[in-house]
Structure formats: C-alpha cells, structure tokens
Amino acid sequence: MRKSPKFSPEVRERAVRMVFEHRAEYPSQRAAVESIAGKIGCVPQTLLKWVQQHELDAGQRTGVSTTEVQRIKELEREVRELRKANEILKLASTFFAQAELDRRIKS
Secondary structure, three states: OOOOOOOOHHHHHHHHHHHHHHHHHOOOHHHHHHHHHHHHOOOHHHHHHHHHHHHHHHOOOOOOOHHHHHHHHHHHHHHHHHHHHHHHHHHHHHHHHHHHHHHHHHO
C-alpha cells in the first residue's frame, strides 16, 4: 500500500523554484537545497530528488524524463496484458483442438 504524497505538486514546484531562485545566495546547490528543505519541512534528499527530476524534465540533465517514464510504464502494462491474452488464446486453441480430435475419434 502506497502512502499518499505528503507534499502537493504546487508545494514541490514552489520548493524547486525557490532552489533555483536562491541558488546564488549559497555556496552550492546542495547548501541551497538543505536550507530550503528545512523551511518547507522535508528532508534535503527529497528536495534534491525533485530538483534533479525538474532538471531532467527541462533537458538540463541527461536521463529519462517524467513523461518518458509514464510512457514506459504504459507500454509495459500493455505488454503484460497482451501476453496474458496470448496465453489465454493458446490455451483455448489447445482446448478446442483437443476437443476436435476427441470428436473425430469417437465418430
């Protein structure tokens, strides 16, 4: 069971925006993240993850964007469903083929 997100998307966006806006006031991005994370009530690792994901989505960092991750999940779900359907069709085909053979032998 997944727990509901503690922070709304608006809070996440605002926190990430604050990191970028106040980055120049700190010696490093990490220092800015640690300061702002304390102000919004999350751990620095969480805010850093949000910042990195924002950079990925904006094309500032190499990696898989959020939309690509969602598309991959959709495709994986579709593949699972198609494999299940294929297995059902194979079983049905075998069943009906066997029934046809049994019918021919009895005639």
